[in-house]
Amino acid sequence: MDSRIVWLLLGMSLVTYLPRVLPLVLFKNFQLPDLLLKWLGYIPTAILAALLLPSLLIRNGQLNIASHNEYLIAALPAFLVAKTSKSMVWTVLAGMGAVMLLRTIG
Amino acid sequence: MSTGLFIVGLKDALPIALGYLPLGFAFGLLGAEAGLKTLEIVLMSLFVYAGSAQFIAVSMLSSGASNMAIIIATFFVNFRHFLMSTALLPHFRNFSPRVIPLLAYELTDETFVVSTARYSHEPPHQSYHLGLSLTSHLGWISASWLGASTGSALISTEKWGLDFALPAMFIALLFFTLRNKRSYLVACLAGGFSLFAALYIPGNWGVLLAAILGATGGVISEKWIAE
Numbered sequence: 582m583d584s585r586i587v588w589l590l591l592g593m594s595l596v597t598y599l600p601r602v603l604p605l606v607l608f609k610n611f612q613l614p615d616l617l618l619k620w621l622g623y624i625p626t627a628i629l630a631a632l633l634l635p636s637l638l639i640r641n642g643q644l645n646i647a648s649h650n651e652y653l654i655a656a657l658p659a660f661l662v663a664k665t666s667k668s669m670v671w672t673v674l675a676g677m678g679a680v681m682l683l684r685t686i687g
Numbered sequence: 688m689s690t691g692l693f694i695v696g697l698k699d700a701l702p703i704a705l706g707y708l709p710l711g712f713a714f715g716l717l718g719a720e721a722g723l724k725t726l727e728i729v730l731m732s733l734f735v736y737a738g739s740a741q742f743i744a745v746s747m748l749s750s751g752a753s754n755m756a757i758i759i760a761t762f763f764v765n766f767r768h769f770l771m772s773t774a775l776l777p778h779f780r781n782f783s784p785r786v787i788p789l790l791a792y793e794l795t796d797e798t799f800v801v802s803t804a805r806y807s808h809e810p811p812h813q814s815y816h817l818g819l820s821l822t823s824h825l826g827w828i829s830a831s832w833l834g835a836s837t838g839s840a841l842i843s844t845e846k847w848g849l850d851f852a853l854p855a856m857f858i859a860l861l862f863f864t865l866r867n868k869r870s871y872l873v874a875c876l877a878g879g880f881s882l883f884a885a886l887y888i889p890g891n892w893g894v895l896l897a898a899i900l901g902a903t904g905g906v907i908s909e910k911w912i913a914e
Contacts, residue, residue, distance in 0.1 A: 582724065582726060583727075585754065586723065586727050588754055589744070589754045589757060590727070590730055590735065592754060592755075592758035592761075593734075593735045593740065593744060593757065593758055593761045594734040594735050596758055596759075596761050597735050597736070597737050597740060597761060597762075597765045597768075598791070598792060600762075600765060600766050600767075600768045600769035600772065601765075601769075601772050601791045601792060601794045602772065602788055602791035602792065603772070604769060604772040604773040604776060605772050605775065605776060605779060605787050605788075605790075605791050606787075606788075606791075608773065608776055609776070609787075613776065613777070618777060619906055619909070620902045620903065620906050621770075621773060621774040621902070622774075623870070623873045623901060623902035623905035624770055624774045624898055625774065625799070625803040625804065625860075625864050626861065626873045626877070626901070626905075627874070627876075627877035627897065627898040627899075627901030627902045627905070628767070628770070628771070628796065628799075628877070628894065628898045629857055629860055629861040629864060629874070630861060630874035630875070630877040630878035630881070630897075631878060631880070631881035631893070631894045631897035631898050632857055632881070632894060633857040633858065633861055633878065634879070634881055634882045635881055635882050635885040635893070636853070636854045636857070637854060639882070639885055639886065644882075644886060651851075652851060652854060655848075655851055655855070656854070656858060659854075659855045659858045659859070663858055663859045663863075664862060667863070668859075669702050669801075669856060669859040669860070670701070670702055672855055672856070672858060672859035672862075673702045673705065673706070673852050673855045673856050673859065675855070676848070676851050676852070676854065676855025676858065677847070677848035677849065677851050677855060678848065679851075680848030680850070680851040681846070681847055681848035
């Protein structure tokens with residue numbers, strides 16, 4: 582293996598691992614303040630929305646809110662199935678099925 | 688160690704692994720095109736295990752960037768895990784200190800959201816978390832290996848809508864975390880800012896800043912919105 586790639590892998594692994602592990606090691610014996618815990622309670626919702634919205638609305642680097650954005654259209658049945666079935670597997674299958682259908686007919 | 692809960696985690700990871708399939712495959716393909724050997728691609732998926740950073744690394748390698756530039760970019764892209772790791776801390780209270788470094792290593796956006804969604808109504812358990820994490824990681828490694836070793840499309844991921852697996856999973860998870868008016872406000876703030884940042888702010892700070900803004904908005908709104 583190329584030694585350049587070995588160094589690259591080592592460096593990338595280190596700077597990826599540190600933010601993942603440091604809070605769990607450093608703050609382990611602290612009782613985090615209530616306000617911070619409340620704030621952290623909102624983090625999953627916030628991160629999900631922050632990841633999801635651009636992935637639905639930005640296609641090929643540009644804002645796309647038109648009817649030919651199949652992600653945007655497929656999001657509707659996925660939302661409905663999530664609401665009624667409360668199942669991740671069915672939601673994923675419904676979303677993928679909708680995208681597949683839109684690409685077949687479109 | 689509870690085998691039952693490990694299996695529950697394994698099952699919960701199946702949609703994640705399904706979503707990783709097209710992404711990992713594409714990463715393997717691009718890595719091979721950038722001149723990486725199959726072993727190097729698999730090792731990157733094993734040791735770095737961070738999708739967006741791996742894509743960035745491959746594209747920077749192709750354009751002749753230095754190791755240092757790629758490592759700095761990786762750090763910035765992955766710093767959002769710092770927040771997730773802190774948010775997992777209360778759930779990991781009763782986990783064995785020997786398992787925590789491994790679980791931290793296995794932290795991704797997807798396993799974070801799936802596990803926190805579960806821990807909002809079920810007690811956290813390290814066996815569940817291990818099953819979830821190891822299955823997802825195995826999915827990612829296998830998919831990159833497939834992409835690297837085929838070098839050309841084995842299945843048409845686009846035709847089967849596989850590229851929509853991850854957004855669809857995020858839709859389900861987001862829906863599960865929306866419990867009251869305040870959580871809708873948090874989602875709108877974070878989603879709106881993240882969209883704005885993706886369009887107008889260069890670099891990869893958008894998701895991190897959006898999460899901070901959304902959570903802060905949620906805490907502040909507790910004064911005005913009862914639920």
